[in-house]
Amino acid sequence: MIHGVVNSSSKRLLFLGNIFSQFLICDKMSLTTQSAFRVPLHCKARQSPYTGSKVKRFPVPEDMVPWSVEWPDYNPTTFTTEHVLSKPVWADPDISKNSKNKLKFNEIDGKVNRRSHMGKYKLQDSLPLNHAADPIVTRWKRTANNEKVKHSDGKDILQFVAIKRKDSGLWAIPGGMVDAGDTISATLKREFGEEAMNSLEATGKEKKAIEKEVAKLFRHGIEVYRGYVDDPRNTDNSWMETVAVNFHDDTGNSVGKFKLYAGDDAADVHWTDIGADLNLYASHISFIEKVATRLEAHW
Structure with missing residues (x-):
């Protein structure tokens, strides 16, 4: 996988249109129980x-x-993070026009899964998706007497484990990239x-x-989302998807x-009360809303 490569193309590509036509343009709406594409x-x-x-x-x-909008003057910057340029073991080889390296997209490429959760994507000199996995670990907020704490709306308050990212300083769900040959379940446990x-x-x-405790809890997970993530590392031809x-x-x-x-990429971690006023990294607020709705907790 490309894992952190944020190269932008020199022209406006159309290879994502068949996938992202199902999404909303940027606004304050979030993922809801009625549609997995909001x-x-x-x-x-x-x-x-x-x-x-x-x-x-x-x-x-x-x-x-x-x-679908034509934009002849579109001329984005070509950029790759210094970390990826140092060629860590998890980074893909350079596949620019002058490179002899070739990758197989829309299929299993050796140990790397290059298929999208959203369906097939078109290609035009592109560097597509990176798969991630995000474990949302929750518990009920309780008093010293072990009683559930209720919000003023009468619903129980749910908490989730939030980490503070070192790269952006934003609070987020702990998670990470699915390594080559690894399973999503193994990634979820490892990253947490x-x-x-x-x-x-x-x-x-x-x-x-x-x-032992993580393995016990992680035997009974409920998938709440699978697909594209509105991640600040995304570019025209390299984007994040998660489960x-x-x-x-x-x-x-x-x-x-x-x-x-x-530990690892986290600067801080704590149990955080769940509510609509949270400001989280990427699309994480939408995933948290799904969990609160599923457990009928305060939102």
């Missing part, structure tokens, strides 16, 4: 500068977002353990205890009882 389109993906850099994006106004429970630095005994799965600790006696420790 995700705002290219809002955070148009933020400037590029994540973790001072390089500015080519500005795209609302009326120019649809791929690394980012929210700091399993990378735990002792052998602590790590076994963490893995978001809710793992609910209803009694609070599983993962809910563990202390949270920020």
Whole structure:
């Protein structure tokens, strides 16, 4: 996978039109239970500068977002993060016009799944999707007497594990890229353990205890979303897709009882009350809303 490559093309491509025609243009509406496609389109993906850099994006106004709109003057910046240029093991090889490297899109390419959750995508000198997995771990907010805390609207307050990203400083669902040959379920458990429970630095005994409780909770996840993510790392020809799965600790006696420790790409971590006023990274607020609706919690 490309994992962080944010190259923009030198001309306006149309290869995403068949997928993203189902999405809304950027507005305040979010994912709802009525439709899995009510995700705002290219809002955070148009933020400037590029994540973790001072390089500015080519500005795209609302009326120019649809791929069906012709825009002869469109001339976006070509940019790749320094981290990817250092050639880490998870990054794809350079497949620019002058490169001999070739990748197989819309299919399984060796150990890498290059198929979209949204269907087949068209190609034109492009660098398409990156698959991620986002575990939404929840519990009920409780008093010292272990009673559920209710909101003024009469509904119980739900909490989820949120991490503060080091790259943007925004709060988010802990998650990460699906490595080549890895499964989504394995990625969900690994990323939660690394980012929210700091399993990378735990002792052998602590790590076994963490893995045991996480494995127990993660046996009963409910998928709430699968598809395109409005991610600030997206570009014309490289975008993020994810599978978001809710793992609910209803009694609070599983993962809910563990202390949270920020690790790996997380600067901080804590249990966060769920509500419509949350300001989260990428499309994460839409996934959280789905979970609150499913569990009939306050929103």
